[in-house]
Amino acid sequence: MELRRVVITGAGTINPLGNSVEEYWKNLKNGVSGAGPITHFDTTLHTTKFACEVKDFDAIQYMERKEIRKYDLYTQYAFASTDQAIKDSGIDLEKIDGDRVGVIWGAGIGGLQTFYEEARAYKDERPRFSPFFIPKMIANIAGGLVSIKYGFRGPNYTTVSACASASHAMIDAMNMIRMGKADIMITGGSEAGVNEAGVAGFNSMRALSTRNDDPSTASRPFDKDRDGFVMGEGSAAFVFEEYESAVKRGAKIYAEVVGGGMSADAFHMTAPDPDGKGAKLVMKWAIEDAGLKPEDIDYINVHGTSTPLGDIAEPKAILSTFGNHAYKLSISSTKSMTGHLLGAAGAIEGLASVLAMQNNTVPPTINHFTDDPEIDDKLDFTFNVAKEREINVALSNTFGFGGHNATVVFKKL
C-alpha cells in the first residue's frame, strides 16, 4: 500500500513558557525557565514546593462558563490548544467533511484533580459521587469533547503511556492519514498534574527535584547535580493533514511528519533500562519508519528529564544508535525550561522540534553548571545558549513509566 504523506498545518499550545506558539518559541529560544513556587495549592505539607505552572490561563477565552465547570483542567488545556491549532490551520470548518477528521489525543493521567476532589468530598461530606466524576476524570474525555465540539466523526481515541502518551497519539494520528482512514487529524496531548495528589505522588517516588530554594535552576538535565524532574502542565495541539490536500488549499505547512517508532524497555516499572536498549530500538525504528538514515538526523529533542538514571541511559542509547554521527547532531532537553508535562511532554516537545527546524535554531538545555563524568561530554547538549544551525530533520524522544518509548520524526519540507 502506498502511504500518503502527512504534514502539520496548525499548532497551538498552553504551557509554562507561554499561552501561544509565538510566546512559547520566544521563551524557548531565550532559555527562559518556567519554574516558580506553586500557586495552585498550599504546599506547606509538600516536600516539593515549586513547579512549572501555566500562567494567566483564561479558560473563558476558549469555552463557556458551564463547560469550564464540567471539564477538568487537563480538558480545558486541550480545548484551548485545539482551538488555537484549528484557527491557525485556516481550515474552513464549514467546508470540510467531519467524517474524514479524527482526534487522537494523549494524556498520561487525565483528571487527577477531579479524582482527588471527588474522593475527598465523598469521604468528608457526601454520600454520593458527582455524576460528572467519571466523565470529567477519564483520560479519554478531552478527545471525545473535541469531536463533539467540532463534529469530527473520524477515528477517535486517547493513548495512555505515561510520559510517552502524546507521542504515541501523534504517531497513530500520522498513521491514520498515511493509511487513508482520515484526511485530517487533531492530535497532541494535555496534562494537569500540578496538584496536591500529583506532587505528593511523585514526591513519594523521589522523582521530583526538591531544590525549593532555587526553582528556576532545578530542572537541569545532564548536570551532575540534577536531583529529579520538575513537574509541568499544559498542552499542545496539532492539525495533521494529508500532504496533497494541504498543498491544494494553499495551507501554511510547518513540517512533514515522516515517521514514528514505538518500543518497550521490558525492564522495570519506573526505572529506565540502564543501557537504554528500549531507547535505542525506538530511535532506530522511528528513523527506519521515516525512510531515513541515522546520518540524516540533525537535532534530537531528548526526553532528558533531569533524573539521575534517565539522563545517563538516553545519551548511551544515542551513542549506540548514531555512532560517530552522535557527535555531529544537536541535542537539547527543553524540559530544562518547561518542566516535565508528563503525558503532554511529547506534544510540546514535538512542537519545540518543529519550531527549531523552522527557525534553524536549537533551543538550549538551560541550567548547566557541572559536567557529569558519567555522560559523554563530546555530545552537543546545547547547554545554556541556543544555537543556530541548519536543521532539516528532528527527532522527539519520549519515554514513560512502564517502559513505554515513542519517538516522532519531523522533516522540513
Place this chain on the structure above:
Amino acid sequence: MSDVAAKVKAIIVDKLGVDESEVTTEASFTNDLGADSLDTVELIMEFEKEFDLAIPDDEAEKISTVGEAVAHIEAAVK
C-alpha cells in the same frame, strides 16, 4: 420568593450556567434550561447538600421543574 426558592434558583444559575430570568417556577430543567441527565442528578445532589436532606432516587425522578424542586424541598425541611 421564599428563602428556599432563592437558594434553589442560585444553585440552578450556577450549575446550569443560565440567566436568572430563565429560572421561572414552570421552567423544566431538561426542556427549558438545557440540562442533560447528568446535570439533573448533580442538581439534586446540590439541593441535598444545601438543605441537608436526602432525596431518594424515586422521588428525585419526579422533580423536573424549578417549582417541583422548591415544593419538594419546602415540604422536606419543615
